[in-house]
Amino acid sequence: MINYQPFINHISNTRLDHWVKPLTQQLDELWATLNDGNLPRMLEHWDKLPELETQEISLSDTVQLGGLIDELEKDQLTTALKGLMPWRKGPFDFFGVDIDSEWRCDLKWQRVAPHISSLVGRHVLDVGSGNGYYGWRMKAAGAATVAGIDPSWLSVVQHLAVNKYINDPSHTVLPFTLEALTPNLEAFDTVFSMGVLYHRRSPLDHLFELRAALRPGGELVLETIVIEGKEGESLVPIGRYARMNNVWFLPSAATLAQWLDKMGFIDIQIVDQTITSTDEQRHSNWKPGTSLADYLDPNDHSKTIEGHPAPIRATIIATKPVNQRLKRYDLG
Numbered sequence: 580m581i582n583y584q585p586f587i588n589h590i591s592n593t594r595l596d597h598w599v600k601p602l603t604q605q606l607d608e609l610w611a612t613l614n615d616g617n618l619p620r621m622l623e624h625w626d627k628l629p630e631l632e633t634q635e636i637s638l639s640d641t642v643q644l645g646g647l648i649d650e651l652e653k654d655q656l657t658t659a660l661k662g663l664m665p666w667r668k669g670p671f672d673f674f675g676v677d678i679d680s681e682w683r684c685d686l687k688w689q690r691v692a693p694h695i696s697s698l699v700g701r702h703v704l705d706v707g708s709g710n711g712y713y714g715w716r717m718k719a720a721g722a723a724t725v726a727g728i729d730p731s732w733l734s735v736v737q738h739l740a741v742n743k744y745i746n747d748p749s750h751t752v753l754p755f756t757l758e759a760l761t762p763n764l765e766a767f768d769t770v771f772s773m774g775v776l777y778h779r780r781s782p783l784d785h786l787f788e789l790r791a792a793l794r795p796g797g798e799l800v801l802e803t804i805v806i807e808g809k810e811g812e813s814l815v816p817i818g819r820y821a822r823m824n825n826v827w828f829l830p831s832a833a834t835l836a837q838w839l840d841k842m843g844f845i846d847i848q849i850v851d852q853t854i855t856s857t858d859e860q861r862h863s864n865w866k867p868g869t870s871l872a873d874y875l876d877p878n879d880h881s882k883t884i885e886g887h888p889a890p891i892r893a894t895i896i897a898t899k900p901v902n903q904r905l906k907r908y909d910l911g
């Protein structure tokens with residue numbers, strides 16, 4: 580139902596070539612068994628995006644697409660993009676239609692980008708990519724390929740909307756979880772997992788699966804919510820955390836580094852820890868409803884509304900060693 584052939588052609592005859600066959604098979608099976616009304620409904624909005632000629636592309640803090648547009652086309656564009664709400668990740672500017680998303684993703688990218696190895700010529704996997712905002716920043720930084728994976732159809736279709744006007748076959752968002760990705764690809768130069776680990780009930784398995792996607796010597800960029808605390812400490816919030824009911828483990832940054840060590844990573848560096856601010860995650864007309872300010876204790880922003888420590892986000896960089904197999908007992 581979504582044409583991934585341009586991406587598959589792009590990775591053919593590259594270091595990702597061994598992924599072509601299982602990926603094609605996985606997509607064929609997905610389309611054959613798909614029984615989900617959401618995707619067709621979202622694609623109806625995508626179909627209504629007007630045909631426009633993109634004359635300028637700027638992949639900077641705001642991902643901006645520009646060109647001539649008349650009032651009627653602008654109305655059609657706005658209506659179709661509103662049909663794809665909520666826009667959590669951005670900001671984007673489509674021909675003057677400003678999508679001021681709930682999250683200022685540019686702020687996270689500014690925290691992460693200075694610490695990572697150059698992306699020039701790299702094949703990148705972005706796990707939990709959302710709509711691919713960061714993927715565009717990675718492309719601008721020189722990545723040869725960005726494969727986003729995200730199980731949310733809305734993310735997938737929002738990416739299609741952006742890429743309708745950029746038309747870049749080397750950047751895609753595939754509708755998969757990391758767990759469903761072809762195992763042991765051992766192919767990506769850099770793997771990002773940003774904002775996903777705390778959603779995983781089994782965070783060590785998540786690290787193990789990230790490692791399996793990396794080539795030996797490749798780099799992991801891990802970003803997740805942490806708590807203040809010593810090595811070994813982590814919070815398993817009972818009930819909700821900042822109104823989210825799918826938050827499992829919030830380790831201290833030192834614990835996270837320990838977990839990475841246990842899973843066989845080396846050169847582990849905690850490069851940033853930042854309290855999430857209501858400037859970064861805020862109310863937006865493009866994501867109606869609540870936002871971070873509503874999830875914090877109104878009298879004490881150092882706590883969530885449930886009384887847990889408010890979100891601090893850490894970025895950790897680590898390397899998969901070139902010549903090391905995990906010991907049998909580590910694999911379970």
Ligand SMILES: C[S@@+](CC[C@H](N)C(=O)[O-])C[C@H]1O[C@@H](n2cnc3c(N)ncnc32)[C@H](O)[C@@H]1O
Nearest residue numbers: 706707708709728729730731756757773774775
């Ligand atoms: C909090 S958002 C983070 C998005 C983006 N990476 C960022 O840092 O802003 C988490 C994303 O991960 C996706 N996700 C959840 N579980 C996942 C899994 N097991 N594998 C891949 N993506 C997952 C969700 O659909 C969601 O888009």
